[in-house]
Every structure is written in structure tokens, then in C-alpha cells.
Amino acid sequence: MTILPSSPAFLATLPTRDILGTPVAALGWQEAIDLLDRAVSEKRFTRVGFMNAHNANLTAGNTRYAAILRDFVVLPDGIGVDIASSVLHGSAFPANLNGTDFVPDWLVKAKTPMTVALLGASRKSAESAVVYFTKLAPQHRYVFIHDGFFDKKQEQTILADLAALKPDVLFVAMGVPRQELWIADHLTADHCTLPIAVGALFDLVSGAVPRAPVMVRNMRMEWVYRLAVEPRRLFRRYVLGVPAFLWRVMRQRLPLGGRS
Numbered sequence: 410m411t412i413l414p415s416s417p418a419f420l421a422t423l424p425t426r427d428i429l430g431t432p433v434a435a436l437g438w439q440e441a442i443d444l445l446d447r448a449v450s451e452k453r454f455t456r457v458g459f460m461n462a463h464n465a466n467l468t469a470g471n472t473r474y475a476a477i478l479r480d481f482v483v484l485p486d487g488i489g490v491d492i493a494s495s496v497l498h499g500s501a502f503p504a505n506l507n508g509t510d511f512v513p514d515w516l517v518k519a520k521t522p523m524t525v526a527l528l529g530a531s532r533k534s535a536e537s538a539v540v541y542f543t544k545l546a547p548q549h550r551y552v553f554i555h556d557g558f559f560d561k562k563q564e565q566t567i568l569a570d571l572a573a574l575k576p577d578v579l580f581v582a583m584g585v586p587r588q589e590l591w592i593a594d595h596l597t598a599d600h601c602t603l604p605i606a607v608g609a610l611f612d613l614v615s616g617a618v619p620r621a622p623v624m625v626r627n628m629r630m631e632w633v634y635r636l637a638v639e640p641r642r643l644f645r646r647y648v649l650g651v652p653a654f655l656w657r658v659m660r661q662r663l664p665l666g667g668r669s
Contacts, residue, residue, distance in 0.1 A: 423482065426498045428490055429465045429657055430475055433483045435494075438504040441484060442515050445603065449523060449577050454598035456481040456589075457605040459508050462489030462654040463646050464585050469657060474586040477593040481606075484511070488629040489651065493658045505629075508607050512580070513614065516546035524550045526574060526601065528567065529557035529582030530611035537615030552576065557583045564595070571600040579604045582611045 423444075425432035436444065448455040458464075458481040468475035484506040485491065491501035516525070525542065527535045532553075539551045552574060555567050571579065579601040581588045588606040596604045612618040620626070621634035636647045 425483075426494050426502070427661075428460060428485075428493050428497070429468055429661060431460055431465065431468055431478050431483055433460045433485050433490060433494075433502070434506075435502055436484070436504065436506070438506065438511070438514075441504065441506050441511065442518055444482070445515055446520050448603055449519070450521065452602055454601075455603055456592055456596075457484065457603060458482075458589050459484050459486040459506070459606065459608070460490055461486040461507075462493075463650055465490065465493070466650050466654050466657070467586055471586055474589060477589060480593065481589065484508075487632070489654055492655070496658055496662050508605075508610055509613050509620070512605065512607060512610060513542070513545055516542060516549060519546070519549070522548045522550070523577035524552065524574065525578045525580065526552045526554050526571065526576035527580050527582070527611065528554040529580070529588065529607075530609075531558075531617070532556040534611040534615045534617045535582070537617070538611040541614045554579075568595060568600065571596075575599075576601045577603060580607045580610065581605065582607050582609070584608060 423432075424435045426435050427433075434441070434444075445457070447453070458478060460478075460483045464486075468478065485494070485502040485504075486507040487505065491505065494500065494502050527538055529535065530538075535553050535556055539553050542549070542551050554570060554574075555563065559567060579596070581592055581604055583591060583606075585606070585608060588608070592604045592606060609618060613620055619638060621631040625631055625634050632647055632651075636643050
């Protein structure tokens with residue numbers, strides 16, 4: 410099976426909006442599903458990630474992370490980037506393509522059966538995610554590769570296992586920016602077709618980290634719920650990070666001396 414590299418022409422067809430220097434895809438829900446289906450069907454190696462306010466803040470202080478995201482298809486995740494898009498481009502993104510909701514729905518609606526590999530998080534969360542996805546979308550084959558805690562020797566085994574399996578999709582759950590940097594540094598068309606940086610997806614679908622009630626999610630206030638559940642870990646991300654993100658958006662809008 411030959412997997413083609415993602416071409417500049419393939420990426421150039423995407424409508425995008427600049428959010429703090431990162432081109433973020435402006436796609437509807439079905440358009441995003443069709444895009445991933447197309448990449449898999451054409452065996453087109455394509456890196457996929459997500460952009461929320463926290464990720465955007467990280468790009469401001471990590472030039473390499475910011476640079477590698479320009480070679481990803483970056484999908485909009487959450488109310489923060491919608492606010493930024495409204496301020497900078499006049500309207501919110503067509504859809505909130507947050508990975509926790511979008512990725513499972515894509516698996517359900519994907520047109521052809523796929524081999525889906527899981528790498529990252531804890532072993533318990535990843536194996537529980539395999540069970541969850543198997544029940545949700547049983548037309549696909551799911552393979553647990555390794556948890557997110559490995560040394561250089563184990564890393565070489567992981568890469569060899571991926572090269573032997575060549576899954577259609579590889580979910581990488583290592584947290585930002587490690588997962589995106591690891592994808593950029595280690596994965597090629599020899600390993601998989603569609604590597605997707607999924608963050609806390611395995612923890613969320615396995616129940617290791619609780620999701621907000623549906624009503625709270627519909628109000629787009631899930632970040633408040635997560636802060637209440639994990640205040641010490643998420644204090645800097647939300648209490649300090651959200652104002653910093655909004656300030657950076659205003660600097661891009663006005664521009665007051667450029668990004669910082």
C-alpha cells in the first residue's frame with residue numbers, strides 16, 4: 410500500500426482563517442468529515458490537529474510548535490477560537506469541530522471501514538477507548554499501540570509496529586504541544602495515513618475524566634466545568650490563559666506592535 414504525502418495543492422484548497430498566526434480550517438461539520446474521508450480514500454498522508462485558546466497561547470511562546478502547525482490541517486475547537494474568528498474575520502467558524510465530539514462522530518459516519526490505531530494517554534484509558542470506539546463504530550478495526558509513556562528504545566518499537574501495521578488513522582493522545590511535535594518529528598507516510606492529535610480524547614471517552622452535562626456543553630461552558638473539576642491543573646490554562654488569549658486576539662486585530 411502506497412501512501413502519498415499531503416500535497417500543497419491538497420492543503421491549499423482548504424478555506425482557512427488566521428488565528429494568532431495559525432491557519433485554522435473554516436469548514437462545516439460534514440465538510441470536515443468529507444475531508445478526512447477523502448484523505449483516507451486517497452491514501453493521502455495528512456496531519457490533523459485542533460486549535461483552541463490554550464493551543465493558540467502556546468504558539469505565541471513556542472515558535473517551532475507554531476511552525477509545524479502550518480503543515481497540519483487544524484480544526485477549530487471551542488468558543489475561544491469562535492470569539493477570535495468573530496473579532497478578526499467577522500463571523501464565528503462554521504462549526505465547532507472539537508475533537509471530543511467530532512472524532513467519534515466521524516468514526517460513525519466514515520464511508521469505508523478503517524484500521525484505527527491508538528497511541529498515548531494511560532494504558533487503561535487507551536484500552537477503554539478501544540472498547541468505547543468498538544461499540545460506537547464497530548465497522549472499524551481498533552488497535553492499541555502503546556500508552557503515552559515511553560523511552561527512546563520503546564519509541565523505536567512503536568514506530569516499527571506502526572510501519573508494519575500502517576493504519577489508516579492514528580490517534581495520538583499526548584497533550585499539547587508534545588503530540589503535535591511528536592507527529593511532526595516521527596511520523597511519515599510509512600507509518601499511517603492520517604495522524605490526528607487528539608489530546609484528552611481517550612481520558613474523556615473512557616470516563617477517566619468526566620465530561621460536562623449536555624446542557625453545559627450546549628451552552629458552550631464546558632471549560633468552566635473542567636476548571637471546577639480540576640482547578641489546580643487548569644487554573645493557568647483558563648483563569649490566566651483566557652484573558653491572555655483575548656489580549657493577543659486584540660493585538661492581532663488592532664495590531665498593537667505584533668504578537669507576543
